[in-house]
Structure formats: structure tokens, C-alpha cells
Amino acid sequence: MEDRTPHVQEWLGRLVRCEPNALHCTLVEPKKMSALFHPCVKEDRNSPSAISGSGCVCRRAFYDPAFGLPVVAEHFKHVGEGGTDRWTYQTYAPLDLRPGDAFDRFVISRGLFWVRTEKGLLSILPQRHGLGYNVGYSGGGPHALAAYLSQVATTNGENTAAGTPYEKAHPAILAWAQSNSAERGTNELSLSDLKAMVHS
Known part of the structure; x- marks a missing residue:
């Protein structure tokens, strides 16, 4: 980077x-x-x-x-x-946030994926080797990202460990991750935004 x-x-x-x-x-x-x-x-x-x-x-x-x-x-x-x-x-990307940290906001900026915790700490988005994230097309990268963000949304930001199986991706979050709008400029999604997508 x-x-x-x-x-x-x-x-x-x-x-x-x-x-x-x-x-x-x-x-x-x-x-x-x-x-x-x-x-x-x-x-x-x-x-x-x-x-x-x-x-x-x-x-x-x-x-x-x-x-x-x-x-x-x-x-x-x-x-x-x-x-x-x-x-x-x-x-290296961390495999999880620090103990006691909770997810607050997801950020994409120039192809890099970040998370901001409730305490304000900025971190590279937790990721497992071989499960790379991406946006804007229908391949494995958007699936991996959507699965991770779905896990975060359904656990109220508490489970931030990387490695969520692809099939756990919520359809609304997956549709966003595969869309062209996800790859434009800097995007931010709050935990509330993600939860709203899951419950839509």
C-alpha cells in the first residue's frame, strides 16, 4: 500500500x-x-x-x-x-480485532479495506490468507467480503474473526459488494447500515 x-x-x-x-x-x-x-x-x-x-x-x-x-x-x-x-x-491483515474491540464502521478507500472500532481504532480489515476481499464483480473476493460483513452485522459487531464461509453472505450485502457503487471512491458503511441491509 x-x-x-x-x-x-x-x-x-x-x-x-x-x-x-x-x-x-x-x-x-x-x-x-x-x-x-x-x-x-x-x-x-x-x-x-x-x-x-x-x-x-x-x-x-x-x-x-x-x-x-x-x-x-x-x-x-x-x-x-x-x-x-x-x-x-x-x-499482514489481522485475523481478528483486539479482544474487547467491537466493529463500528467499514471503509473502502482506493482498494484497501479498513475497519474502525467503537473505540476509534483504525485497522486493516481482518482477513484470512487465501480469502482475499474485493468489490464490483461476482467472484470470490466480493463473496468473502460479504460473508465477513454479514457475520459482523448479525453479531452486532462482536464477532470480527476472519474466515467466514462464503455461503454465510447475506444476499443484500452480497449484492452491494458485487455492485459498481461499492468500488467508487471511498465508501463507508456503519454497523447500523450493515444491520439495516440484513433486515431489509
Whole structure:
């Protein structure tokens, strides 16, 4: 993910820089793992990740203190001034919200799926590996998303564990997830909105 939306910026704001560990290494291709341990060109022009003294392909390690999940930032900076200077971020989605947290609002922003809890915490939407979410067509991604949101709606926001079977998707939520309107811009659905869809 890139840092272009307010939601990503909010999430990035709570990350803590740290020394890379084994979990960070799982987020990086084996051939590029050593870049986790190299300084950025902005810190050392002679870094092994520096290109011609001004370009850079370093990585930085962070963790999300809310979930303890590793985050790796990948830097791509062209040589010279005025070119591309971009950071992208990789992490894992949590499998559930934290104990005691309850779902309040679902957010789609530029293809990323978020949840805001009743306490105001912004999180990547809980997701199981292999059950990726998507919207705007009739495939598995919208089914997985609709099943998850249906579970949240029918449990009053209490059951936020990922991995709900596709067949648990409520037809109204599935219709929304498959619609073109779900993929336009930033969309937010409150728990009340989801419950209304289930009871419509």
C-alpha cells in the first residue's frame, strides 16, 4: 500500500520503527532481505541500498503496536533530484480485532479495506490468507467480503474473526459488494447500515 489516503496516513502515524526481525523477513523477497538491514540513502549516501549516491531501494522495519504485526516499508527513489521518491508498505491483515474491540464502521478507500472500532481504532480489515476481499464483480473476493460483513452485522459487531464461509453472505450485502457503487471512491458503511441491509 502507498501513503496517499487519509486512512493510510492515519495507520502509518501509529507505526513504530524497529529493528528487523524474522517476521519482517517474511514480508520481503529472499534476495532483497539484506536491504532491511541497510540504511536509507538519506541516512548514508554510501549505503548498499543507495544508487549513485542519491537513489535508493532500501527497506525499513516497523511494527503496528495495536496488533503487534510487522510492517516493511520499501523505498524507491530515482537518482538525482525531482524524480520519484516513493515509499510503499507491506504487512499482514489481522485475523481478528483486539479482544474487547467491537466493529463500528467499514471503509473502502482506493482498494484497501479498513475497519474502525467503537473505540476509534483504525485497522486493516481482518482477513484470512487465501480469502482475499474485493468489490464490483461476482467472484470470490466480493463473496468473502460479504460473508465477513454479514457475520459482523448479525453479531452486532462482536464477532470480527476472519474466515467466514462464503455461503454465510447475506444476499443484500452480497449484492452491494458485487455492485459498481461499492468500488467508487471511498465508501463507508456503519454497523447500523450493515444491520439495516440484513433486515431489509
